Amino acid sequence: MKKIRKILIEKGREHFRKRKRIYPFTKVxxxxxxxxxxxxxxxxxxxxxxxxxxxxxxxxxxxxxxxxxxxxxxxxxxxxxxxxxxxxxxxxxxxxxxxxxxxxxxxxxxxxxxxxxxxxxxxxxxWRNRPSSAQIVLRFILFRGMGIKIATMAANILARDLKVPMRDHYSIDISPDRHVKRTFKRLGLITPQATNEELIYCARALHPEFPGLLDYPAYTIGKNWCRPGKPLCDECHMTNACPKIY
Ligand code: SF4
Structure with a gap:
């Protein structure tokens, strides 16, 4: 568990430190x-x-x-x-x-x-003037039709990809995406029948100062190697640490 946590945080930080580029929201x-x-x-x-x-x-x-x-x-x-x-x-x-x-x-x-x-x-x-992550999430939630899931996703994109400075990242949760959830399950971080809440609190427990930092590494693993069906463990950088629960 410690090793898995360490790798996920390292990969998340590596991505977070990357220079700003045009984020491919649509690929247009x-x-x-x-x-x-x-x-x-x-x-x-x-x-x-x-x-x-x-x-x-x-x-x-x-x-x-x-x-x-x-x-x-x-x-x-x-x-x-x-x-x-x-x-x-x-x-x-x-x-x-x-x-x-x-x-x-x-x-x-x-x-x-x-x-x-x-x-x-x-x-x-x-998001101007370096507000706290909680303030940003709260401001998004106050839009009609904007749930907590979209609000934290918005804050995460602003911080991670658009490099908007914030006072902290405590309130940016992981997004309960299917790739993220599958990866967390196979890494043995959450139970096979985990709810979104279990995933969110697991990420909070793993990295309280910025739970959403784990979003990108888990999503990338799930999209590239930890596919539904048979995962490509030989190509995955988690292979030595992963209990491969599937
Ligand atoms: S080693 Fe295999 S099971 Fe584990 S995360 Fe990578 S692809 Fe998934």
Whole structure:
């Protein structure tokens, strides 16, 4: 267990220390540049996080960019003028942008209103001036439709990939993704029937100062080697430490 913990933390830190680069949210270069531009479009990041539910992440993260293309811009002033009906049309015509466009249109409309009222139209105030991780997670949770899972994911991406400085990382939990969970099970860190809560608390116990740091190494192992079905243990860097529970 000690060895596994050590490797996961080392791999997580290694990734965390990497220099900032364009994060490939969608694998569409122009959309990724747009989403990484937190100075100009901080609200695009927030709306993409909100959309990232009940559908494939890469497609969900494309939604703000699709709206940007349809509107010919994405200034907050322009978004603020949109009615709920207009957002619904942007989300459905000519193609549906989300599996649940009606519900998502309501969330997007409410999010724009919230950014306007709470942050005077500047969503970067959610993470500016080095707030604590708890403060950032709390600010995300206060958006309608944004659960704790998305809120901690958003904080983790901001800290880890977009290099947004924070006072601490205590409140950034691991995301209960299927690759992460499978890897934790096979590494013997959680029980075979573990709930999401068990996974989250296990990561907190392993690395209380930043549980979400373990997200990336576990996800990478699960995606590349610890696949569903037969895992590729010979190629996995955990092989000497892993009890291989499957
Ligand atoms: S050694 Fe095998 S079972 Fe263990 S984490 Fe790697 S791929 Fe999974």
């Amino acid at each position: 270069a122009a959309a990724d540049r747009f989403l990484n531009n937190l100075d100009k479009y901080p609200h695009a990041f927030v709306l993409a996080c909100l959309a990232d539910q009940q559908m494939k992440a890469e497609k969900a993260w494309l939604i703000p960019y699709e709206i940007y293309k349809k509107l010919g811009g994405f200034s907050f002033r322009r978004l603020k003028r949109l009615t709920i009906g207009e957002i619904n049309r942007l989300m459905t015509k000519p193609d549906k942008l989300h599996h649940y466009p009606k519900k998502m249109s309501k969330y997007i409309y409410a999010a724009i209103k919230h950014i306007s009222e709470k942050y005077n139209g500047d969503a970067s105030l959610i």
